[in-house]
Amino acid sequence: QLQLQESGPGLVKASETLSLTCTVSGGSISSSSYYWGWIRQPPGKGLEWVGSIYHAGSTWYTPSLKRRATISVDTSKNQLSLKLSSVTAADTAVYYCAIVDSNNWFDPWGQGTLVTVSS
Amino acid sequence: EIVLTQSPATLSLSPGERATLSCRASQSVSSYLAWYQLKPGQAPRLLIYDASNRATGIPARFSGSGSGTDFTLTISSLEPEDFAVYYCQHRTNWPAFGQGTRLEIK
Numbered sequence: 001q002l003q004l005q006e007s008g009p010g011l012v013k014a015s016e017t018l019s020l021t022c023t024v025s026g027g028s029i030s031s032s033s034y035y036w037g038w039i040r041q042p043p044g045k046g047l048e049w050v051g052s053i054y055h056a057g058s059t060w061y062t063p064s065l066k067r068r069a070t071i072s073v074d075t076s077k078n079q080l081s082l083k084l085s086s087v088t089a090a091d092t093a094v095y096y097c098a099i100v101d102s103n104n105w106f107d108p109w110g111q112g113t114l115v116t117v118s119s
Numbered sequence: 120e121i122v123l124t125q126s127p128a129t130l131s132l133s134p135g136e137r138a139t140l141s142c143r144a145s146q147s148v149s150s151y152l153a154w155y156q157l158k159p160g161q162a163p164r165l166l167i168y169d170a171s172n173r174a175t176g177i178p179a180r181f182s183g184s185g186s187g188t189d190f191t192l193t194i195s196s197l198e199p200e201d202f203a204v205y206y207c208q209h210r211t212n213w214p215a216f217g218q219g220t221r222l223e224i225k
Contacts, residue, residue: 004162037214039216045218046206046216046217046218046219047155047157047163047206047208047216047219048216049213049214049215049216052214060213062213062214062215063213096162096163098163103151103168103169103210104210104214105153105165105168105208105210106153106155106163106165106208106214107164107165107168107174108162108164108165109162109163109164110162111160111161111162112162
């Protein structure tokens with residue numbers, strides 16, 4: 001059974017780059033059976049899809065974050081990563097990684113990690 | 120951009136009661152709609168996909184219905200562990216979620 005665990009710095013300074021990793025256990029991140037995604041939830045707000053990565057490394061991002069977000073896979077470490085550049089307070093959120101199925105449903109998810117952007 | 124509007128924002132019910140949560144899309148998403156359950160400190164859980172299909176391991180008291188623009192998540196008889204926040208999600212154009220319905224104990 002696949003399990004996902006997010007990790008990263010809990011605090012990032014404004015204008016810097018947020019970097020998160022998602023460690024996958026119970027399976028291989030390079031398996032053709034899986035796609036991978038990131039979703040976030042700002043405090044007191046709803047869920048927002050950040051982006052996803054598919055076979056051969058093709059990526060897809062929500063329009064509002066397309067210029068700042070980069071999702072990649074490190075097969076040697078069995079990890080998914082998210083980099084978000086030029087962060088502001090609006091990027092403060094719990095960030096979740098998840099498996100994306102072929103119909104773009106998310107299951108399962110990690111427990112999430114809170115990232116706070118400080119000024 | 121397709122916007123999902125969930126109602127009510129908060130639903131107060133007692134264990135054993137029936138819960139009906141609504142999700143309305145600003146334009147048709149066919150049957151491409153999912154429901155998720157979020158609890159504090161836990162991994163979100165997929166409940167329903169393609170509007171009416173229960174995900175693996177989801178109890179039968181959870182059911183989904185609807186197509187086009189109007190969708191419903193029904194919990195037939197609330198258990199204590201069902202009190203949580205529920206989100207709907209579509210995948211048309213790009214994945215997007217509704218703003219959530221908080222199901223709280225009355």
